[in-house]
Amino acid sequence: MVRQLSMAQLLALHLGRLKERERSAPRRSRSGNGTTAHGAEIARDCRDLLGGAGISIEHVAIRHMLNLESVSL
Numbered sequence: 001m002v003r004q005l006s007m008a009q010l011l012a013l014h015l016g017r018l019k020e021r022e023r024s025a026p027r028r029s030r031s032g033n034g035t036t037a038h039g040a041e042i043a044r045d046c047r048d049l050l051g052g053a054g055i056s057i058e059h060v061a062i063r064h065m066l067n068l069e070s071v072s073l
Helices: 002-020 026-055 060-072
Strands: none
Touching (some): 002 026, 026 060
């Protein structure tokens, strides 16, 4: 999960820096579209790791998972 999260963060950082330098292109920014799916996958893994407590709305993992699923639809 840490590796997937780090990869998504590095991709977002790289795309942001390209945009600051005004070197971004639509084809480059399309590569960042999959980060929502990666985030939802990480949140699902966290939910599974927490077991029965992972489905409680009190935990951050389930809230993030639900938010990411609503965005990716």
